Amino acid sequence: MGAPNELNLAALAKYSNDFLREVEANVEEGEWVKMCMQCGVCAGSCPFGPDWEHSPQKIFMMIRAGKRQEVLTSDSMWMCTSCYNCVVRCPRKLPITQIMHGLATYAHRLGLAPKMQPTYQWSLQFWDNCTRTGRVNELKLTLGLYFKEGFVAGVKKAWALRGIGFGLLRAKRLNPFELIRGHECKDKAGIHRMLKKAQEIEARRLKIPQFKTEG
Amino acid sequence: MPELVATEQTILVVGGGISGMTAALEAAECGKQVILVESSATLGGRTALLYRYFPKLCHPTCGLEINLRRIKASRNIRVYTLAEVTRIDGRSGDYTVSLKLTPRYVNASCTACGDCAKAVAATIPNPWNYGLDRITAAYLPHAMAYPQRFVIDPSIIGTPEADKAKAACRYGAVDLEMKEETLTLKAAAVIWATGWKPYDAAKIQPYGYGRFKNVITSVEFERLADPHGPTGGRIVRPSDGKEAKDVAFIQCAGSRDENHLRHCSRICCMASLKQTRFMREAFGEAAQSTIYYIDIRAIDRFEDFYKQVQADPHVRFIKSKVARIEEDRASADPVLHGVDTEGYLRYANRHDLAVLAIGMEPSVRGSAIPATLGEDSSGFLVPALDGAAIFGAGCATNALDVNRAVQSSTAAALRAIQVVNRSARAET
Ligand SMILES: Cc1cc2nc3c(=O)[nH]c(=O)nc-3n(C[C@H](O)[C@H](O)[C@H](O)COP(=O)(O)OP(=O)(O)OC[C@H]3O[C@@H](n4cnc5c(N)ncnc54)[C@H](O)[C@@H]3O)c2cc1C
Ligand code: SF4
Ligand code: SF4
Numbered sequence: 005m006g007a008p009n010e011l012n013l014a015a016l017a018k019y020s021n022d023f024l025r026e027v028e029a030n031v032e033e034g035e036w037v038k039m040c041m042q043c044g045v046c047a048g049s050c051p052f053g054p055d056w057e058h059s060p061q062k063i064f065m066m067i068r069a070g071k072r073q074e075v076l077t078s079d080s081m082w083m084c085t086s087c088y089n090c091v092v093r094c095p096r097k098l099p100i101t102q103i104m105h106g107l108a109t110y111a112h113r114l115g116l117a118p119k120m121q122p123t124y125q126w127s128l129q130f131w132d133n134c135t136r137t138g139r140v141n142e143l144k145l146t147l148g149l150y151f152k153e154g155f156v157a158g159v160k161k162a163w164a165l166r167g168i169g170f171g172l173l174r175a176k177r178l179n180p181f182e183l184i185r186g187h188e189c190k191d192k193a194g195i196h197r198m199l200k201k202a203q204e205i206e207a208r209r210l211k212i213p214q215f216k217t218e219g
Numbered sequence: 220m221p222e223l224v225a226t227e228q229t230i231l232v233v234g235g236g237i238s239g240m241t242a243a244l245e246a247a248e249c250g251k252q253v254i255l256v257e258s259s260a261t262l263g264g265r266t267a268l269l270y271r272y273f274p275k276l277c278h279p280t281c282g283l284e285i286n287l288r289r290i291k292a293s294r295n296i297r298v299y300t301l302a303e304v305t306r307i308d309g310r311s312g313d314y315t316v317s318l319k320l321t322p323r324y325v326n327a328s329c330t331a332c333g334d335c336a337k338a339v340a341a342t343i344p345n346p347w348n349y350g351l352d353r354i355t356a357a358y359l360p361h362a363m364a365y366p367q368r369f370v371i372d373p374s375i376i377g378t379p380e381a382d383k384a385k386a387a388c389r390y391g392a393v394d395l396e397m398k399e400e401t402l403t404l405k406a407a408a409v410i411w412a413t414g415w416k417p418y419d420a421a422k423i424q425p426y427g428y429g430r431f432k433n434v435i436t437s438v439e440f441e442r443l444a445d446p447h448g449p450t451g452g453r454i455v456r457p458s459d460g461k462e463a464k465d466v467a468f469i470q471c472a473g474s475r476d477e478n479h480l481r482h483c484s485r486i487c488c489m490a491s492l493k494q495t496r497f498m499r500e501a502f503g504e505a506a507q508s509t510i511y512y513i514d515i516r517a518i519d520r521f522e523d524f525y526k527q528v529q530a531d532p533h534v535r536f537i538k539s540k541v542a543r544i545e546e547d548r549a550s551a552d553p554v555l556h557g558v559d560t561e562g563y564l565r566y567a568n569r570h571d572l573a574v575l576a577i578g579m580e581p582s583v584r585g586s587a588i589p590a591t592l593g594e595d596s597s598g599f600l601v602p603a604l605d606g607a608a609i610f611g612a613g614c615a616t617n618a619l620d621v622n623r624a625v626q627s628s629t630a631a632a633l634r635a636i637q638v639v640n641r642s643a644r645a646e647t
Contacts, residue, residue: 043540047542048539053558061560061563062563094477095540
């Protein structure tokens with residue numbers, strides 16, 4: 005886990021027992037959470053429903069019940085595939101998908117996101133990969149994913165998917181030289197400045213001292 | 220051309236359901252002249268299409284019959300059926316109203332013997348059974364119909380079928396030369412009581428109404444339970460005609476939903492609770508009802524009714540708004556998917572039949588009325604702000620049960636009577 009995240013400690017002190025208020029103030033679209041009437045349509049509509057820990061319905065109830073730790077460490081927000089099934093069906097028109105991603109972002113910012121959750125790790129890798137050069141390096145991204153669990157596992161996985169790999173090569177969708185240098189944006193430094201500025205604006209909007217990106 | 224009967228002291232009532240009938244009677248029995256205008260071929264409205272009504276589970280005949288008798292006995296009420304208001308001009312105490320009268324092709328000589336219907340072979344979907352069966356194109360709407368006079372459906376006019384009907388009538392009541400007419404009359408006040416219609420269930424896409432045969436609406440279920448209905452009172456599945464002993468009732472179908480109707484339709488919880496009793500009446504110990512709900516809204520004294528149904532071991536309550544319905548291909552059973560909020564348990568429940576407790580919407584939106592009147596966000600009438608003497612009554616103003624519709628209509632009648640009294644005083 006590392007050292008306790010200062011933002012997390014600050015938020016705990018500020019909102020003590022009122023997690024709903026904390027969510028309303030800090031999570032994108034968080035002010036909608038109180039509008040949920042616990043009908044269950046989102047939970048029943050989610051194609052991932054049976055596979056995750058907490059459905060949106062349950063997450064919203066947990067927020068209101070002050071289950072801060074359980075919500076912010078839940079794997080559920082990271083399972084959302086943005087299919088928007090719940091959003092189109094919710095009788096109260098809650099922007100559920102946005103709230104789920106908002107919660108994910110907030111959990112990450114506080115350092116509470118489940119570190120071993122695969123989509124969480126993938127998100128970090130993707131962010132790192134695409135912000136480094138301003139372009140996604142698909143080869144590095146995939147290989148990074150394959151070899152995440154060690155060299156042997158990586159080779160095995162690459163071997164299993166070799167058909168797809170060669171197919172992509174033949175169709176010129178995959179360039180092996182990307183491994184060495186990789187293409188990048190013309191103005192890489194400009195991109196980095198832009199991202200930094202965006203983070204500053206975000207930090208100001210959320211009134212937090214500093215937006216930390218891990219990984 | 221019908222004679223011009225109305226005066227500046229007349230009250231015009233639009234809509235001949237329980238609300239319009241009540242308002243007309245209250246005003247007439249206070250000595251006022253009333254014109255009652257109904258767009259269909261009979262008075263009674265949707266109350267006549269219920270099998271029995273809560274809370275006492277009486278048959279609609281008992282409520283309607285007495286009102287019809289009062290209407291027949293009153294010399295102050297003139298009823299126009301197959302009539303619609305096309306225009307209202309003027310102001311409180313002095314309105315000019317245009318009526319459009321659609322031909323019935325049967326005149327007052329009809330004795331309701333039914334010979335015309337026996338002669339006609341052509342059929343139409345039966346609107347009085349929500350299209351669940353067909354009737355011949357010469358018909359009496361239903362046993363309680365008022366007036367007790369047959370109708371020749373316009374679809375057969377100009378065909379040999381219509382001629383057969385005419386030839387069959389021994390009383391010369393079939394008149395195929397009838398034409399649409401317009402009528403202008405005066406009125407001091409207008410009571411608008413055009414009632415409600417069921418929300419279009421096919422719009423609730425995840426429930427598959429219209430795609431799955433064994434998904435029906437609560438108004439249709441009401442007709443299935445009724446001995447005068449399409450199945451003679453047998454509660455059976457549309458797909459195969461087998462008895463539906465295991466029925467799921469899905470609450471808030473279209474109501475309390477920003478994607479459909481925003482409001483709570485108020486009566487559908489009670490309607491489903493009532494319909495579980497129809498199940499027990501039909502199947503006794505073999506009946507199984509399951510109510511899927513967000514929360515049960517049995518308002519004020521209906522709570523007792525709810526308690527009774529809760530005590531019935533043959534009724535199960537699942538706190539969940541059903542997310543979607545799937546059809547089992549082989550059996551045509553509806554399979555309901557969702558999550559039970561009590562315990563957050565996922566279910567996939569199979570039933571014989573799924574009944575959507577369908578929401579109520581106004582049959583004529585406030586903004587569509589031929590006079591300037593407001594509407595709320597669901598289209599129900601709101602009181603006029605400009606001092607107009609046009610008053611909403613019954614389900615045209617809100618989702619109401621019969622009892623509340625009658626209360627609201629009595630209130631509207633009182634308001635209209637005051638307008639008439641005021642304008643009468645001003646004239647003398
Ligand atoms: C499934 C279900 C079950 C129900 N069961 C019960 C129950 O058990 N007990 C209970 O108390 N309530 C029950 N209700 C509610 C009940 O049906 C209503 O309270 C009642 O019908 C209201 O009467 P109304 O006269 O206001 O409207 P309506 O019955 O709709 O009558 C309106 C009349 O106006 C006419 N009309 C429409 N448009 C025009 C126009 N433009 N010009 C002229 N006329 C027009 C219509 O043809 C109709 O005759 C139930 C409702 C549903 C959906
Ligand atoms: S569908 Fe909407 S109202 Fe229903 S439980 Fe989910 S978020 Fe809440
Ligand atoms: S009365 Fe019951 S079923 Fe009808 S809309 Fe209200 S809560 Fe839903």
